[in-house]
Amino acid sequence: MMMISTLIKSLTLFLCLALSVGFYTLVERKVLSYAQLRKGPNKAGFLGIPQPLADAMKLFTKETTKIQKSMFILYNISPVLATSIMFITWMLYNTPANQNTIIKLSIMLFIVISSLNVYTIMLSGWASNSKYALLGAIRAVAQTISYEISMALLIMSILLISLNFNMEKTSISQMPTLWMMFILPLIFSAWMITMLAETNRSPFDLAEGESELVSGFNIEYGSGEFALLFIAEYGSILFVTVLTATLMLKGSFNTINLTQMVKIMTLAFTFLWVRATFPRMRYDALMSLTWKTFLTLTICSVTMLITHNNI
Amino acid sequence: MMLSMTHMVCAITFTSLLFLVIQMLGSSPYSSRNKNTPFECGFDPKDSARLPFSMRFFLLAVIFLIFDIEVALLFPLILSLKMKMIKSSILTSSLFLIILMLGLIHEWKEGSLSWIK
Numbered sequence: 408m409m410m411i412s413t414l415i416k417s418l419t420l421f422l423c424l425a426l427s428v429g430f431y432t433l434v435e436r437k438v439l440s441y442a443q444l445r446k447g448p449n450k451a452g453f454l455g456i457p458q459p460l461a462d463a464m465k466l467f468t469k470e471t472t473k474i475q476k477s478m479f480i481l482y483n484i485s486p487v488l489a490t491s492i493m494f495i496t497w498m499l500y501n502t503p504a505n506q507n508t509i510i511k512l513s514i515m516l517f518i519v520i521s522s523l524n525v526y527t528i529m530l531s532g533w534a535s536n537s538k539y540a541l542l543g544a545i546r547a548v549a550q551t552i553s554y555e556i557s558m559a560l561l562i563m564s565i566l567l568i569s570l571n572f573n574m575e576k577t578s579i580s581q582m583p584t585l586w587m588m589f590i591l592p593l594i595f596s597a598w599m600i601t602m603l604a605e606t607n608r609s610p611f612d613l614a615e616g617e618s619e620l621v622s623g624f625n626i627e628y629g630s631g632e633f634a635l636l637f638i639a640e641y642g643s644i645l646f647v648t649v650l651t652a653t654l655m656l657k658g659s660f661n662t663i664n665l666t667q668m669v670k671i672m673t674l675a676f677t678f679l680w681v682r683a684t685f686p687r688m689r690y691d692a693l694m695s696l697t698w699k700t701f702l703t704l705t706i707c708s709v710t711m712l713i714t715h716n717n718i
Numbered sequence: 719m720m721l722s723m724t725h726m727v728c729a730i731t732f733t734s735l736l737f738l739v740i741q742m743l744g745s746s747p748y749s750s751r752n753k754n755t756p757f758e759c760g761f762d763p764k765d766s767a768r769l770p771f772s773m774r775f776f777l778l779a780v781i782f783l784i785f786d787i788e789v790a791l792l793f794p795l796i797l798s799l800k801m802k803m804i805k806s807s808i809l810t811s812s813l814f815l816i817i818l819m820l821g822l823i824h825e826w827k828e829g830s831l832s833w834i835k
Contacts, residue, residue: 409720409721410720410721410724413721413724413725413728414724414728417724417725417728417729417732418728418732421728421729421732467739467740467743467744468743468744469744470744470745470746471740471741471744471745471746472749472753472754473749473754474754474755474756475751475754475755475756476767477756483737486737487730487733487734487736487737490733490736491729491730491732491733491734494729494732494733495725495726495729498722498725498726498729510722515793535756536756536767537756537757537758537763537767538756538758538763538767538769539757539758540756540767541767541768541769541771542769542771545771545775548775549775549778549779552778552779552782552786553778553782555782555786556782556785556786556789559786559789559793560789563789563792563793563795563796566796567795567796567799570796570799570800571796571800572796572797621757626757627756627757630740630744631736631737631739631740631741631743631744632737632740634740635733635736635737635740690833691832691833691834694778694831694833695831695832695833698822698825698826698831699826699831702785702822703819703822706815706818706819706822709792709815710812710815713795713799713807713808713811713812713815714808714812
């Protein structure tokens with residue numbers, strides 16, 4: 408009985424997630440277009456709101472291609488793997504409607520699962536037997552693994568204050584007005600930048616790099632397979648915003664209320680705002696940012712925060 | 719435990735079914751040489767796509783491996799602080815972090831972190 412209810416809850420979660428990803432892309436297009444003083448999608452249906460549904464329908468009915476000399480199995484597995492990993496990450500999110508899994512060490516599990524994303528990028532880039540895809544994949548992998556270290560240390564400096572591996576308890580341990588964001592402002596800004604780089608978002612989307620690599624590691628993917636990769640990317644962005652809201656802004660992981668919604672949406676909007684505002688970084692600047700700035704910053708902050716427990 | 723396993727299995731099954739649907743809707747019996755070549759700005763692909771890549775990336779992966787292991791070893795520190803083993807944990811962890819920092823400075827001086835020499 409428990410099993411069946413979990414099944415139904417999980418399936419509902421997946422469907423809602425796919426929908427929210429769709430509408431998040433619509434928000435992105437709208438925000439970008441208004442940032443550039445144009446209208447954006449406003450023709451389909453009422454005010455262009457059903458646009459993502461039409462896009463999804465189009466993507467899923469397009470023809471799939473089999474690329475010459477590509478590793479057929481790996482090429483097809485990697486989008487499926489990417490989306491499954493994204494869905495599994497959302498297991499950590501417990502709302503009253505979706506209270507199926509209660510995990511004690513949820514932050515640990517997040518770190519473990521988020522490191523799996525590298526494999527899908529590597530597989531999809533390497534297996535599609537294209538030079539652009541390979542170059543994009545190498546860049547993306549190098550970027551993601553570099554930022555992973557500073558991400559783990561940033562999470563650790565938050566956890567050294569809350570002394571917990573659980574997201575809900577970390578959220579509760581913050582005072583009502585004194586959020587982690589205000590206690591550790593430097594860590595918060597570093598965290599936001601790291602999250603942008605982890606999810607290959609705009610100022611750091613060297614993997615994509617339209618001007619040189621056309622589309623990066625997903626260049627050979629079309630139709631539904633591209634849709635799967637896309638869902639995985641945007642779903643993980645949404646998860647990151649929820650995580651940031653919980654760890655830094657005293658959001659909640661098992662109740663849904665208005666403030667939580669506002670926090671999540673503000674963070675999600677920030678991701679789009681950054682994309683509309685900043686130009687792309689240079690690759691060597693990107694790498695020296697994490698290895699020379701963030702790593703030293705986080706090692707120092709962890710060292711300081713360990714001693715704070717003694718006082 | 720059982721329930722999270724159910725969730726994982728459910729996620730994988732759901733996505734695989736989605737993939738099957740995509741393949742069913744999108745597979746076409748017709749294929750031609752031009753349709754199936756990898757994209758290369760309108761040209762025919764010349765050489766093998768398994769390109770050699772810069773040594774920097776490999777070096778970066780090796781450094782990542784070391785740092786990631788050290789981070790993984792640092793994580794139990796939080797539990798030991800929670801269990802009030804403060805003196806010993808501060809001692810060991812600061813020693814550990816100093817070694818980490820020294821390693822970083824060494825890499826920096828050696829020049830393996832800078833992309834352009």
